[in-house]
Amino acid sequence: MRCTQYLCLILIFTTCLSSCAKSPLGRNQLKLYSSSQLAGMGEQAFAGMKTEQKISSQTVSNQYVKCIADAITQHVPKSVFAGVWELVVFDSEQINAFALPGGKIGVYTGLIELTENQHQLAAVIGHEVGHVIAEHGNERMSSSALIGVGMEVTNQLLKANEIASSNMIMAGLGLGVQVGVQLPFGRTHESEADLIGLDLMAKAGFDPQQSINLWQNMAKASGDNRQPELLSTHPLPATRIENLANNMPKALKGYRLATNKPNCKI
Template sequence: QVNAFALPGGKIGVYTGLMEVATNQDQLAAVIGHEVGHVIAEHGNERMSSSALINIGMEVTNQLLQTNQIATSHLIMAGLGLGVQVGVQLPFGRTHETEADLIGLELMARGGFDPRESMTLWENMAKVSGDNRQPELLSTHPLPATRISNLSNNMDNAMLFYNAATTKPNCS
């Protein structure tokens, strides 16, 4: 599987399938930096808090509809559920992914890994997925092209950190 993840408590996992997409140490550093970014930004906690609030709001709304015996309450709840997912949860997820990309970009650069390779990683990811992607609006993750654009827009700052790094790792 071509994936990586960060667990609550700071544990990070990288599936072996990702090793075929991240073709060098710098690209792997982009992946690990991204996952560390999720941990640093406490995205897991934010997701849990957001989910709890959404669930409470949906339950309160459902109870109000039931109490007032609204005949179309099931349709209203279905519409609200879809609206919350597309209008709140998915954009929230994309925001987390972008934030983790940018934190990871800085971390890898400070560690002496070439930040330009983060863009190559996403080019590789785009090739692997081909046209099998859903529209960004319906995804928790930005499209590779969006990620590349965001990384490119932040590359000048990352290159300052990379050029200032006193050591350049040589993982073999």
């Protein structure tokens, strides 16, 4: 088997990963799991987190986050989740939040402290809910499953043909898949979630311009400890800010049309 054939295998994986379904922004997706399977996984993971991590008992901050999350989730399509979203504030210095299939949202107190106002926190919650709307979790698990099968097939072909240094070739293929497929998928998901979240927060009555201020603050908080964008699953803050700015006119129009402007206070 010649080296060009290994490259062909990677190209086949990449082609397979770009088929079957469409994201909310029109990108091709591969989704091997049903919505009910994803919801079950989300509920199970959330239940585990609630037993393993400390939950905040601060009533005021909990109500503040709930006020924002409720306004955001009102604009989530019922086809994504038709029930009542469950929100938990975790008592941790982590600057993070997440949303899971099955209507679950987690926010860490470290993020509440970093964000300067309700609009910035709405940008993060909207972003995380955007991942759920676009079923990025389904896509990540599906692509990982397909890559795993493809890598095993390649490994068996190498062994069957007694190719010298097959372990080295497999290691190279693994790096090629990571940089060529998995990392770009991660950056694509983050960019899509940014734009879906921008639209959500605007429709919910939060100022979308504050999303840019948020990422400026995030950049300051992270300092210079960043990998090159090629080797990162997340776009650089400057890239995110540029994408948000390019889509701001549409978001501002949605904000002006919003019938409710929340006044969530901490």
